[in-house]
Amino acid sequence: MTLSTALAQVRHLETEIPGPRSRDLMARKQEAVARGVGTTMPVFAVRAGGGVVEDVDGNVLIDLGSGIAVTTVGASAPRVVDAVREQAEAFTHTCFMVTPYEGYVAVAERLNRLTPGTHTKRSVLFNSGAEAVENAIKIARVATGRQAVVAFDHAYHGRTNLTMALTAKSMPYKQGFGPFAPEVYRAPLSYPYRDGLDGPAAARRAIDVIEKQVGTPAALVIEPIQGEGGFIVPAPGFLPALADWCRANGVVFIADEVQSGFARTGAFFASEHEDLVPDLVVSAKGIAGGLPLSAVTGRAEIMDAVHAGGLGGTYGGNPLACAAALAVIETIESEGLVDRAQKIEMLMKDRLLRLQKDDPRIGDVRGRGAMLAVELVRPGGDEPDPDLARAVSAAAHRQGVIVLTCGTYGNVLRFLPPLSISDELLEDAVEVLTRAFAES
Template sequence: MALPALPQARHLATEIPGPRSRELMARKQHAVARGVGTTMPVFAARAGGGVVEDVDGNILIDLGSGIAVTTVGISAPRVVEAVREQAEAFTHTCFMVTPYEGYVAVAEQLNRLTPGAHEKRSVLFNSGAEAVENAVKIARAYTGRPAVVAFDHAYHGRTNLTMALTAKSMPYKHGFGPFAAEVYRAPLSYPFRDDLDGPAAARRAIDTIEKQVGRPAAVVIEPIQGEGGFIVPAPGFLPALAEWCRANEVVFVADEVQTGFARTGALFASEHEGVVPDLVVSAKGIADGLPLSAVTGRAEIMDAAHAGGLGGTYGGNPLACAAALATIETIERENLVERAREIERLMKDRLLRLQEKDDRIGDVRGRGAMVAVELVRPGTNEPDAALAKAVSAAAHARGVIVLTCGTHGNVLRFLPPLAISDELLEDALDVLWEGLSSHE
C-alpha cells in the first residue's frame, strides 16, 4: 500500500536529533567503520519532493539532494515505476555475460544528450570515481601517453587514482598514499581569489602544463567545481583550455558528475560556454539515487580500449538503467532545465540581498540549482570555516539540510532537488539568514 504523500513543509516534532535517531547513531558507532562520517545527526525514514522525514517525524528541507543525486526528487514517480517493472523482470545478469536492452538504451540517450553532434560511444559503471578512472584509462589507451592533469581545488573521487587527481588532503587523501603516478596539477581560474580574466587564467594553467608535462594524455576538469567550493571559472577559461587540448591532441575530459543532468540550468555545464568535451563523465543525478555512472565521448577515443578492457560486474545494472531512462524522461517532460534556472534566480536574488547586509558573505556564485556562498572574515577575503560550520549546524538544528565544501571549508553549498517548491526554498533561506545573524 502506498504511503501518503509527505507534507511539503518544514516541521520539527522533536529536537534534532530526536530520541530514535540518537539510538540509531549509537548503533552506527558500534557497527559502522569510524571513517564513515555523517553530515546530519538524523536517520531518514522517507523522503519526497523537497523534504526528508526522519525516524522521529521531523520533516527537513533538503538543500543537498544526497549530494546532487536526487535532482528530479527522491523516489520520483516515473523512476519508482520503472524500477519496479524492471525488478519484476530481472535484477541482474551482467551486461558482459548476457546483455540487455536497458544498457544500450541508456548509452543511446547519453550519446544524444551530451554536448556535440559527433559520433559517440558510452560505457556504464557504478560510481563517479569509477567513471573518472575509466576515462583516464580510455585517454591513455587512445594517446599512448601516461600523464594526466587535474586542477587546484579539484575533487574526483576516493579510489587510488581519483584521490591522486583530488586536490584536498583532509579528509580525502590524508594517510592513504602512496597515490597513482603521472598525475600533475595546474592552477584553476578562481574569480573571487585571483584577478585574472578567463583567457589569462587559461594561459597560466597552460604554461604550467607545458612546463611540467608537455603533452599529457588528458586534462580532467569539473566545469564547475563541486567539493572544491562551487568555483565557476571566469568566462573564456574552459574554451581556451579545450582549444589548447584540441591543438595538442590532448583528451579534454569534463567531469560532469555533479554538474550533469539539468543541475546547472543546462543539461551539462559544459554547454554554458559552448565547450564540447572529448569525454564526458556523468554519475550522481543520472539515475535519481540508483548507482550508475558513465563515460561518453568521441567514438574514435572510446573505441581505443581493447575488447574486454572496460566493464565490471555491476556496471550498467538493469535497475539503475531503468531509473536513468525514467530520470531523463522526467527532466525532459517536466522542463527541469528551466526549473533549475528559476531556482538560480530565486536563490541568487535572496543571497545577493543578504550579501549587501553582511560583508561576511564574500561571494555568491554558481549556476542553476548549484549555488554557494563563500564566508569570510569581515572586511577581508580570509576564509571563515568556523562560521560556515556554525551556520550549517544552526540550520541543521532548525530542520534544513545544508552542506559545506571548499578547500578551506568555508563555503555553504546549496543543491536542492528541482522538485522543490519556491516556498520551501524561501523558508530554508530564512533559516540560513537567521543562523548567520545569530553568529555575529
C-alpha cells in the first residue's frame, strides 16, 4: 500500500501530552473559539498521513479516529492531494446550479454504480451528513405525499434542527436547542448485547410500535451500523425485515451510511452485509478524503419526484470536493481497501476478544471492518461504565493513541483507523489500550 506521506509510521512521544506548544494553542482557542466547540485530544495537529498524526510539539500519535471516519484512505492520500491540487489550479467554484461541471456528474455516476441495487438511480450532492439526511427526508416526503418520519433508539443523524429531532441522545447534541422539527417518531432498535432478541423478533417489535403509534410514515431512516449511539450492529435479519415492511407499505427506506460507508465496514456500504437494497442511501464523511461533501443516492422515481430547483445549495458538490471524491473511489478500488478493512477487523477483533477474556469490564466487542467498538460495564453485570471509558481513553491519549468514545450511555470505546494504517501500528495501539485498561 502506498503511504501518503514521508511522515514516519511509528508512535513517538517527544513531550508529555499535551506539550507546551499545544497548551499555548489551547489557551488561544479558549479565548477565540466558542466554548461549545469541544475537542477530544488536547493537541494541535501539523501533519497526518498513513496511520499517524503529528502535533505541534513533534509527538506522533497513532490515529484510531480518522477524524471521525473521514480520512478512510488516509489524511493526505496521494491521489486525493494530486486531484485537489489540479482542480484548484483550474477553478475552485462556479456553483453547479449556475455553470455546472463534469466532476459533479462523474461523482453522481460513481455513486449510482456503487450503492446497493441494480435499479436506475439518481444522486444529488451536498456538504455535510446532516444536510444530506435532511434532504433525503425532503425527497421522501415529496415522493410519498406524507410527512411522518421514523428514526430509532440510539440514533445519531446530525446537528441541524430536523436531524437533531431524529437523533436520540440529548446531551450534548440536543440539550437546550429545541423546539425540534415535528412529525418525527422513534422505534426500538435491535441491540443484541442488551435486548437478547434475534433480528426478526426485534423487527416485529419495531414494526408493532410504528404501526400503532405512527401508521404509515413517509420514511424510515436508520444507520445500518449505529455510529454515535454505540457502534451497535443490529441482529441478522432486523434490517431486511424492516426493508420488506417498507416495500409492502410504500414507505421510503433511508440508509444513513454517513459513518459506515465507503469501505469502512469491509464492504463499500454496510447495507451490503445483509444484501440490503435501500430506497435512498446517504453518504458523507469518508466520501471525499476530508473535504466537505455528502450525497443522497436513490431510486430514480423517488429522486425525480422533487420539482426542478427544489434541491441544491451554493456549495453542494463543490469542484474540489468532487475531485477528491473521485480520487477516493479510485484509491479504494485500486488499493483493495475493502479487503484491507476486513483484515483490520480480523487483527483488531482477535486482540480485543483476547483482552475481553481477561477483563470482565469489557461487556461486548462488536463492529465490522475498521468500525469496531468495545462496550464497558461494571463487573458482574451490564451496567454501563462511562467513567471507565473516560479513564481508558484518557490513558491512551497520554500514551499517544487517538481513541474516541461514544454510546448513549457514554460507555463505548470506538475504533476507526484509516485503512492506510499498518499492522504494526495497530498492534502497538492495542498494546497501549491493554496497558490503559490495566491502569484504569
